[in-house]
Amino acid sequence: MRKTKFLAPLLLACGLFSNNASANSGSELSSDVITGVVPIGAFAYAYFTDDEEGQKQWLRNTLANQLIITSARVAFNPSLGKRPNGGKYGFPSGHVGFVTSGASFLQERYGWKLGVPAYMLSAYVAAQRVRDDHHHWRDVIASGVLSFGIAKLFVTPQGATYVAPAIGPDFIGMRWERSF
Template sequence: MLVCFIISIIGIKFCNSQVNDGGTHEKWEYVLEDTGDILQLALPAAAGLTTIFKKDWEGTKQFAFSYATSFVVTQALKKIVRKPRPEGRNLYDAFPSGHTTSAFTGAAFIQRRYGWKYGKYAYFLASIVGVSRMEGPDGWHDIWDVLAGAGIGIGSTYLFTKPYEQSKYNISLSYNKNQIYFSFNYRF
């Protein structure tokens, strides 16, 4: 459902976007950059909402610590390192990529907490964010900025997040007119 929502937004953005930069960039570059902008928020939102829908309150707490840590570390490094942005801009906050940190924190949480079944797709989408930061028309980052952002996102998540374990025990009681059933199940 989330993927459908993202594709819809991207499609609307693609159909409505006007490229007016004198012909130096192609339309796909703008679509890629817009996609990265959306996914850098959608992946952590999906991770956080998943914990709420599953009523996984421990996961909610773990995600909050992971995301807060990755945010603080990223912002601190931007202030300390003061690496200039590519293409001669007078901005000194390129290292590490905040978009990539955000996306990989969400993706790593989904994978670490709920497994590779969903994690592989989340990592694929997070990788699109990294590529969008390098290959979009504005070229905000180089490969080192993106790899550092991904490393911070993954590292902070693995620091605070444990795999989700459902109860191995199940106790139930049922009855009909003549009998009462008590069952105890244990999953290995």
């Protein structure tokens, strides 16, 4: 597999977050950097382990997550969108949605060994966004829950095995499925 096939989304995301992060300072800068590092690191892990299916799932998960979070921000702006600092489009948090999409991808695809540290970084970003008066707790919690649920729909575990009962009009049995 050529290593350049999926680099365009990675480079685009790096460019977007480097511009955003340069406008802030201190702890705000650290949360902005982490917001980009976790999802981009998730893609890099899939990329450098030659997990082509994982790269596709990362892209689908990230696009679906950003589309749903952005749509919710626009839809809820008149009612829940006011930020503690007076800004608009606060509910749900875009930063927390993006970082949690990466954490959820890592946990769903590769397990808790990668997921737990990524979720801890997501929690740091969420707490920082609330502490800096960019969001209410409801904004960051809603983003985390949405991103987790979206990953459940779009990401499958690597090498997963599923066993399920199969019941039909003429048979009763077990169905076995393995991801490769």
